[in-house]
Every structure is written in structure tokens, then in C-alpha cells.
Amino acid sequence: QKEVEQNSGPLSVPEGAIASLNCTYSDRVSQSFFWYRQYSGKSPELIMSIYSNGDKEDGRFTAQLNKASQYVSLLIRDSQPSDSATYLCAVNNAGGTSYGKLTFGQGTILTVHP
Amino acid sequence: NAGVTQTPKFRILKIGQSMTLQCTQDMNHNYMYWYRQDPGMGLKLIYYSVGAGITDKGEVPNGYNVSRSTTEDFPLRLELAAPSQTSVYFCASSFDRGGYTFGSGTRLTVV
Numbered sequence: 001q002k003e004v005e006q007n008s009g010p011l012s013v014p015e016g017a018i019a020s021l022n023c024t025y026s027d028r029v030s031q032s033f034f035w036y037r038q039y040s041g042k043s044p045e046l047i048m049s050i051y052s053n054g055d056k057e058d059g060r061f062t063a064q065l066n067k068a069s070q071y072v073s074l075l076i077r078d079s080q081p082s083d084s085a086t087y088l089c090a091v092n093n094a095g096g097t098s099y100g101k102l103t104f105g106q107g108t109i110l111t112v113h114p
Numbered sequence: 115n116a117g118v119t120q121t122p123k124f125r126i127l128k129i130g131q132s133m134t135l136q137c138t139q140d141m142n143h144n145y146m147y148w149y150r151q152d153p154g155m156g157l158k159l160i161y162y163s164v165g166a167g168i169t170d171k172g173e174v175p176n177g178y179n180v181s182r183s184t185t186e187d188f189p190l191r192l193e194l195a196a197p198s199q200t201s202v203y204f205c206a207s208s209f210d211r212g213g214y215t216f217g218s219g220t221r222l223t224v225v
Contacts, residue, residue, distance in 0.1 A: 044216050045216070088156065088157070100145045102147075103159075104157040106154060107154075
């Protein structure tokens, strides 16, 4: 089983719709969870972080965390063509000497079509 | 504020050659990391450092070496380049266990 697994893509949604990106992780002691956006040929950019169970909203983005189910998701409301990118889920298994190391999922390609 | 600066942006190496990928950050972050990204495979950790003079292996360290003589610099050394090292390399830094700031990446091809 992969440590961090994202829903297989690519995901295609119409402009204005809600895009839902999902991620599961295997290590129960994981403490910090991040979503990165990566445009083609560019470096990943941090868009959301979440540390406790529940929802966290930032503009059109909502991150949801359920530690009991080992599940984290990202919702993008009112999707725009500029949201078309690869979205990477990352998990910090920081316990003991793990420091700040992040484990990344393989990414989900999102396309928002006009 | 430059953030994380990586050089070079592109490089073609011949099998068996060596090179150093440079990474510098100006945010006074203690934690620095090197990842490689292969198509459809996400990011794999090569080496990381929690401060000057302290480095440790990540998931895929074979064929690479690092040093951390200052807080700002974290170069990655490739010895005896192999085609399997063809990839995009990202350096990143973070403050404590927060999210990363990534450099712009180095696209390396080994032929």
C-alpha cells in the first residue's frame, strides 16, 4: 500500500463546478497535511495546510481532514480554467525524528474546461 | 526576497559525468530538502537537512551526496551520472514542520 495515495485522474470539471480531490494516507501518526498546486513545468506551490480534524476554508478552497478514516480532501468551488494543474497531497509523518519530511502522493491532474 | 534559488535550470550530462546542483535560501529556514520528480510518480525525497552540519538520507539517496556547511546553502552532488537519474530536481526549505517553499527546479537529462 502506498503511503499517500490520491484519487486517480485526470479529473475534468466544467467551469463554475466544484472539483473534489481526495487523498488517503497509511501512517496513523501523521500530524500535518498539505495541498500543493503544480502548473506544468513549474514547481509546486503550497495552497492549503490543515492540522486538525474538520474543515478549513481559504477563499474558494476548502480542505477537509478526517484522521480516523485517514483521509484528507480538497474542494475547489467555482472552478476556473486557471485552476487546471496537478494537485499534490503531502503528509508530514512527523513523530520523533521525522522532522519536517513530507511524503507526497502521485498527484491528480485537474482540467477545468470552459 | 528571492526565496529558494536553484541553479542550473537545465543540464544535459553524459553517463559517468558528475555535477553539483546548487540550492540557496534566504529565509533563514533550518530545514532543507532535495526531491526528484519523475513523470506520474510524485516527489521522492533524496536527502534532507535539519540544520548546518546535519544531513540524512531520504527515500532514494543512492548515487547522490549532500553537504550543509551554512544555513543558506544545500548543494546536491551527483557522482557517475546514470540514465536513471534523468529527472526534475527540486530543492525546498521549511521553517520547523510547516509547508515547504520550493525552488524553480533543475531539469536534468543523462545521455
